Amino acid sequence: MSWTRSSYAWDAGRSTAIHDALGPLVADIRSLLGAGTGLVVYEPSSGPPLLLASDVTDDSADDPLLPNEPLRLPPGFPHGRLEVLSDLEIHSALRDRVVKLGSAVAVPWRDAFGTGSLVVGNTAGAFAPEAADLRSCRRDAVRRVRAALRGARQAGGTLIENDLNQALRHIAESAASSPDAGTVLASVLVAARNLFDCEVAYLSIPEYDGVTFAFDQVLNIQTPAFRHLRIKHGQGLGGLARELRSSVRSLDYARDPRLRAAPVDETAREGIVSAMAAPLLVDDQIKGVVYVGNRHLKPFTETDETLLAEFAGYSSLGLKRREVDEYRDSVVQRKERERLAHDLHDSVVRGLLRIGFEAEAAQHNCQDDALRRRMAVIGSAAEECMGMLRHHLSVLIGDAEYGQPSTGAEVLGQIASVRRGPGIDRTTELCGPCPDALIPPPAAKALIHVGQEALTNAEIHSGCRRAHTALEIDAESFELRVADDGGGLDPTALDQVLAPTSPHLGFRSMRTAVTRLGGRLTVESGSLGGLQVRAVLPRGRL
Structure with a gap:
């Protein structure tokens, strides 16, 4: 070479x-x-x-x-x-x-x-x-x-050859030190992104039907809709690469006439403009597709395409068919568990949350002592069922999403994956002097829980039309803010929400998730005119 x-x-x-x-x-x-x-x-x-x-x-x-x-x-x-x-x-x-x-x-x-x-x-x-x-x-x-x-x-040419050798050495070292195909594939993504100096890299692997490929491992992908795409044979850039069994490039994805049934909207929301894809062949079977891309226009060339093909070919040499198939099976099972868990959270858990809120409101407004006690029992039962269900959902997915440190973008993406209320405009922001810092699994899980709970509360009860989620990372802390433009709360009601003995189910669960990691949760008037939920977790204790 x-x-x-x-x-x-x-x-x-x-x-x-x-x-x-x-x-x-x-x-x-x-x-x-x-x-x-x-x-x-x-x-x-x-x-x-x-x-x-x-x-x-x-x-x-x-x-x-x-x-x-x-x-x-x-x-x-x-x-x-x-x-x-x-x-x-x-x-x-x-x-x-x-x-x-x-x-x-x-x-x-x-x-x-x-x-x-x-x-x-x-x-x-x-x-x-x-x-x-x-x-x-x-x-x-x-x-x-x-x-x-x-x-x-x-x-x-010398620089490219050196870069390619360095990328392949990185993959070979990963393959030698770990028999796990998932670890090797993760090293393939890192090496590919470095080789082409690209902003994003991602990998798709086949589901059981062998025709549909789902995105598994990703680097710097931010939107849940893109992360959960399922690509058929011949569909989009990866489908074209599988059909041709060779690397392909798209300089402007949204306007590429070669791409059939391409997920243009999801790709545009992710911000990807230029991309390349190449199949990973193991024993002459396509066991994955590796992608690299940019959120700005980058004119990939024929030489880039050839380089990616060589990279994919050499990368496949470190993969064994049995290990890749076993990894594929575990990923498909995990994704199905995650799908079931998310569906249950969006339906049953949110239903229990609404029951609890309505019971609280009825208990607060009711003058009949007996009826007030019955509402308290209903609210307590809803909270208990919700806690048990969340625990079992966590066991169901095995905390797979939180097994490795997360980026701020990934945490914001998980928060945004909670079902959106109709007609509500959501925005996100990653800021602070350390936006690229990795977030440990316990902190990521707590921030995602608080963010999803705050969004759900705001969109169900405040009458808001806008919700903004910001994650600020500095050397000392992770700070999450969820603000809405809803009706807010009067000072008396806000004091009751903030009280340590507050019976409010949503705020109680958020406070528990934050305080057990040494953090603090506050609720205050927000910049959008409604409420702002603010969670701060210290980095030093995580």
């Missing part, structure tokens, strides 16, 4: 060698000729034209073309000869972006892999260098561009 081979015609993986080598050269030549814009356009022997590098000094450069961005060149664009051009327009083939030059000069060159042009010019006003300067510039520019490309391709 050698990434210095001829197919390495542009940047890929974490390498920016070509762009970094050509950028200063473009700036130098643009400055020498007195132009405001400089571009290096490359037309490989196969595939669309690409932007390799650019340098712009005009004020209009707030949305520049990206390295590797595919282009549409105008008819009559010069190939093989120097030309002075007017009213030149170079369009992005990826988005609504165009570079317009009122006058420009195109300096062409050829190499073994395609044809390139150095384009320098101005967006407005005349640009007409002296003929002698142009001839001298052409000789100098072509020589320097070719030399820069040769060196950059060699340096970039």
